[in-house]
Amino acid sequence: MRLLIRRVAAIPLDGVHDLLPEVDIAIEHGRIRAIGVAPPDFTPDQVIDGREHVALPAFFNAHTHAAMILLRGWAEDLPFDRWLNEKIWVAESALEEEDVYWGAALACCEMIRCGVVGFADHYFWMHQVARAVAEAGMKALLAWCQFGLGAAQEVGGVGLEDTVAFIREWNGAADGRIRCALGPHSPYMCPPDFLRRVVKEAERLGVGIHLHVSESEEQVRNSLRAYGRTPVAHLADLGVFEHPTLAAHCIAVSDEDLAILAEKGVYVAHTPKTYMKLAMGMAPLDRFLNAGVRVALGTDGPASNNDLNMLEVLRITGLVHKNRVGDPAAFPHHLLLRLATQEAARALGFIESGVLKPGAPADLILLDTRGVHWFPRHSLAANIVYASHPSDVRYVFCDGRPLLWDGQLVTLDEERIRDEAERRAFRMVGAPMRLMRRYVG
Amino acid sequence: MRLLIRRVAAIPLDGVHDLLPEVDIAIEHGRIRAIGVAPPDFTPDQVIDGREHVALPAFFNAHTHAAMILLRGWAEDLPFDRWLNEKIWVAESALEEEDVYWGAALACCEMIRCGVVGFADHYFWMHQVARAVAEAGMKALLAWCQFGLGAAQEVGGVGLEDTVAFIREWNGAADGRIRCALGPHSPYMCPPDFLRRVVKEAERLGVGIHLHVSESEEQVRNSLRAYGRTPVAHLADLGVFEHPTLAAHCIAVSDEDLAILAEKGVYVAHTPKTYMKLAMGMAPLDRFLNAGVRVALGTDGPASNNDLNMLEVLRITGLVHKNRVGDPAAFPHHLLLRLATQEAARALGFIESGVLKPGAPADLILLDTRGVHWFPRHSLAANIVYASHPSDVRYVFCDGRPLLWDGQLVTLDEERIRDEAERRAFRMVGAPMRLMRRYVG
Numbered sequence: 001m002r003l004l005i006r007r008v009a010a011i012p013l014d015g016v017h018d019l020l021p022e023v024d025i026a027i028e029h030g031r032i033r034a035i036g037v038a039p040p041d042f043t044p045d046q047v048i049d050g051r052e053h054v055a056l057p058a059f060f061n062a063h064t065h066a067a068m069i070l071l072r073g074w075a076e077d078l079p080f081d082r083w084l085n086e087k088i089w090v091a092e093s094a095l096e097e098e099d100v101y102w103g104a105a106l107a108c109c110e111m112i113r114c115g116v117v118g119f120a121d122h123y124f125w126m127h128q129v130a131r132a133v134a135e136a137g138m139k140a141l142l143a144w145c146q147f148g149l150g151a152a153q154e155v156g157g158v159g160l161e162d163t164v165a166f167i168r169e170w171n172g173a174a175d176g177r178i179r180c181a182l183g184p185h186s187p188y189m190c191p192p193d194f195l196r197r198v199v200k201e202a203e204r205l206g207v208g209i210h211l212h213v214s215e216s217e218e219q220v221r222n223s224l225r226a227y228g229r230t231p232v233a234h235l236a237d238l239g240v241f242e243h244p245t246l247a248a249h250c251i252a253v254s255d256e257d258l259a260i261l262a263e264k265g266v267y268v269a270h271t272p273k274t275y276m277k278l279a280m281g282m283a284p285l286d287r288f289l290n291a292g293v294r295v296a297l298g299t300d301g302p303a304s305n306n307d308l309n310m311l312e313v314l315r316i317t318g319l320v321h322k323n324r325v326g327d328p329a330a331f332p333h334h335l336l337l338r339l340a341t342q343e344a345a346r347a348l349g350f351i352e353s354g355v356l357k358p359g360a361p362a363d364l365i366l367l368d369t370r371g372v373h374w375f376p377r378h379s380l381a382a383n384i385v386y387a388s389h390p391s392d393v394r395y396v397f398c399d400g401r402p403l404l405w406d407g408q409l410v411t412l413d414e415e416r417i418r419d420e421a422e423r424r425a426f427r428m429v430g431a432p433m434r435l436m437r438r439y440v441g
Numbered sequence: 442m443r444l445l446i447r448r449v450a451a452i453p454l455d456g457v458h459d460l461l462p463e464v465d466i467a468i469e470h471g472r473i474r475a476i477g478v479a480p481p482d483f484t485p486d487q488v489i490d491g492r493e494h495v496a497l498p499a500f501f502n503a504h505t506h507a508a509m510i511l512l513r514g515w516a517e518d519l520p521f522d523r524w525l526n527e528k529i530w531v532a533e534s535a536l537e538e539e540d541v542y543w544g545a546a547l548a549c550c551e552m553i554r555c556g557v558v559g560f561a562d563h564y565f566w567m568h569q570v571a572r573a574v575a576e577a578g579m580k581a582l583l584a585w586c587q588f589g590l591g592a593a594q595e596v597g598g599v600g601l602e603d604t605v606a607f608i609r610e611w612n613g614a615a616d617g618r619i620r621c622a623l624g625p626h627s628p629y630m631c632p633p634d635f636l637r638r639v640v641k642e643a644e645r646l647g648v649g650i651h652l653h654v655s656e657s658e659e660q661v662r663n664s665l666r667a668y669g670r671t672p673v674a675h676l677a678d679l680g681v682f683e684h685p686t687l688a689a690h691c692i693a694v695s696d697e698d699l700a701i702l703a704e705k706g707v708y709v710a711h712t713p714k715t716y717m718k719l720a721m722g723m724a725p726l727d728r729f730l731n732a733g734v735r736v737a738l739g740t741d742g743p744a745s746n747n748d749l750n751m752l753e754v755l756r757i758t759g760l761v762h763k764n765r766v767g768d769p770a771a772f773p774h775h776l777l778l779r780l781a782t783q784e785a786a787r788a789l790g791f792i793e794s795g796v797l798k799p800g801a802p803a804d805l806i807l808l809d810t811r812g813v814h815w816f817p818r819h820s821l822a823a824n825i826v827y828a829s830h831p832s833d834v835r836y837v838f839c840d841g842r843p844l845l846w847d848g849q850l851v852t853l854d855e856e857r858i859r860d861e862a863e864r865r866a867f868r869m870v871g872a873p874m875r876l877m878r879r880y881v882g
Contacts, residue, residue: 072828073820077773109813276760277827279769306827307814315753316760319717328720332518372550373748373831375859376866379514386718386747387513390814391832418816425817 008050012356030399060344061119063269065301067103070425104132106421143183143210148194186212208244232257258291267347271300296347362400449491453797471840501785502560504710506742508544511866545573582789584624584651589635627653649685673698699732708788712741737788803841
């Protein structure tokens, strides 16, 4: 499909222009052919009037557990151990393989509506997530979570062999939109021998590794006691960082840890809403950036974070860290936009995305700027970061294919997914059907 | 108008029920006549099918400078002194009286769309804000900002006599929807003699006082140096708190200050988004509540905060303070909802609002729960606080009168206000008209 977006304002994030006040964007064969003036020989199949809209590279979500959307709102206002032990794990014990598909599909609906075209997912039964991603037309980096601890290895019915089979089947699938990684849960849930096997498989398969790292001071103390090393140094010793690594969180990190992460080119996924809702403290975004560590923004799973709204993640990141470092000039909005677009895309291995320029994949979104909350429009970029609403996202394109068109989902049957996912979620938590019906009307 | 909302889920915030899964709400003469089953003799003029919606008391915004919406996005990512001196005050020097009306009207559009029916405003030319409030059908507590410092007293063209005339004209106007207060800017901008005159006028007029208090440690140090008292103790000495007082911010407060605020029944307006965006630190919400200080949530002005979205204020308040005190069980969602509804309404003097029960004013909103971001609907209250979008707000009633009906503004001409406010805002900042037109298309 050849698509022409006419007379749109664009924030290209190309390192050159802050704002192009009015341009045409020509899209062909899944890529941006021109931005500025459409080539004279360009004959579009479809034209969008871009006036009163702003075009932006689409968001990528650098860390989530999409299917945990089934537990959104199920475990509220609880201490962390009760949240996990009494609520999340109890409900997850009723998780069936097919539930993962419906949960992931629901998550895809929500992400597309928030302008997200790709996400890094870390969960169980990942071929079900892959099915949902393929149907949604999105991009993803999929990692099957593994514990490497005997019996726990059976969770989700997978050992390392099964995940290897999953990677062989799905890596590069859906026209290259699906990428796979190995997904050891974390250094505290995976013993060194298991992590060594993971590293060997990463080498053999040529894929990266996505895991949780240093989520608390307690994890660091335990690692020092067990291995004489911080979790970051321990993972470096084991050779994990010799492969492209996406390390979620890194809340408790030393300067030495940061030097290792920077040197090895590890991407840190930063998900501040979860840290706040579960009172985990705050990862030091300023120290990451000062040390040259690459950072990508994400939502984390919607069971802890309650949604998959990258606009909100942008906003919270700016607000929290300006206040943390005591400087309202820190973390300017263009930096925040980059961490949620091109940096997040690169963290997932989609290294060409996150910029509007000729030749780049047409992964972009259009936001409607006519809502009263945009006025007066002194700064479109500041409005996106600090005032926009998800409902402003009106068009979403992934490799030039529309996933959202004038506010309507194109690839997914939203109502069916929504209702089926809710039915399964209520089954998981054992809510009596009669009660459910009262909500649902 | 007699209105019947049928089969709606309701969060009444009545101290009895967390959730009424399916009720009818009968509204008559501006008040809730029944919630549960409609009386047999109730013959509605209009019926709303409330299925798949949740009803909640409407929000009140406890502190803002509505017309500063004209400077939304105009001063981004700057140190505080440059933000204020180089941008805000320069632009405000071009403020004309009529601009205040259009700015306030735009702010009313945005607030209604976010479920807000009332707000406490503190600015200049407040009769223009009153005009907008009256037309919007909203409620407000209006305070004309005064500096009491000679020449600065001329800002907005008002001395204490003029504000007294404003209060005489507007207090109790619009069927009691408009209340007025005296608005000395703050103890650091108003000398003691001036504050004593304000107290005398408050007594004479029988109105309260709305001002800024203890926004920084530096203000406290300066107050101790000048008066040997913290700002709170200084205001108490001057008799300010003998009148109903709405004290914005109170970021730097001692335990003695909190004891005074609690004893005097002072309402603290808590506006965390501004504190974060301008890197001002964070007011201690836990200490307010533990000391028995009354707290109401607000947005602050959209020049610092960028929007007027009370759903976002709810969310940020919960996230920030759970993490600050290190306890995910703290600040449960029903508490947050109360601080943005009944506590905020009381802070403005609308003491009957903020609860759904027979006899209460029909100040309520309906949110549509069908968006994918609500699913699965394990907890409607948690979804409102942590996952809802402003576009979910579909109906807003103030004293039973619809301000928003099925997503459409009823009382205000949104497009005209939006465009006129933007035109005036661009004039204020001196943007060349040619550039503007490029944005606006």
